[in-house]
Amino acid sequence: MPNLASAVAALHDYCGFPAARVRTDARRLIEDKLIEPGGPGIAVEITQADFALLLLAVASGAPLRAVADRTVELFNCVPNGVDVGAMPEAIRPAKRTAFDLLHDLVWSPDTSPVTAVEVCENWPEVTFHTRDGVVRFQPAGALAGHWSGSKQRRATTVPASAIALAAKHLFGEQQ
Template sequence: MATLAATAAALETNGGFPAARTRTVARRLLEDNILTPGAPGIAVEINESDFALLLLAIASDAPLSKVTKATTELANTVPNGVDVSVMPEAVRPAGRTAFDVLCDIIWDAAHGDGQMKFDVEVVATWPEVAFHAADGIAHFMPPGSLPDHWQSAKQRRSTVIPYVALFLVARNLFGEN
């Protein structure tokens, strides 16, 4: 596990996210019980799943007052907006969220062979996470969303986190040295 200070520094060095913003967003997520809190007198430790949530939060570019809601919405997006929970159990595939996929990518980068090479795109204008690979893009949207349709009348604004940056931060924070 990594400390919050080390996580903020690694995200600033390798990902370009300002450390001050990362610490402020993390504080808000801790207050709202999204991240795992530390004990009194002990620094907050960030594990791989906390890191995935923190990454979604800072990449969402949401105002501090809305960062918890934006993070929760982004984490719960599903492939192409298809809610598999309404399918009959006999034919239901495993339900995967953007949070699940991002955790797998971070775990593979830190502890695995690093073969899950996806750039992660977090849309700030509406809840959407896209995973870019060499052979295509997987879009994760809120359940019930219409894929291939613009989700708002606004301009689409997003942050793309290159796999190399994600790999370097994950190896630095969680990899065995």
């Protein structure tokens, strides 16, 4: 199982995020119990789910005081802000979140249709670029296709190939 230091190195080497920022965001996620802490003298072990959470946290660009809250918001975003829980059970599709799609990319990068992941820094939105177009994941109930703020949109885009290389480096023997 890879540890936190190897995950920090992978996000720095393959995705280009500053190592100090990755370590600081990881510490915030551990403090807020989103990532399981290690014990005394035992390094923090990182799973594929933890790696996906850490990637969302770092790409969000959120201030350190709000990085865990923003990560949870991004984690729960749904396609076009449509809450499938409000649909009748007979026609309800399976609920997919931004975390599910990102986790699939980390778990099996060779079969994922995603070509890039774009995380908006101004408001909670994750956009997945595919060969067929884009899919925007927003909080349930958000007005799809509209700016969620009055300022210019600022986002971080990470190529899926970089995420795949980092995932293969960390979890290659497990996949």
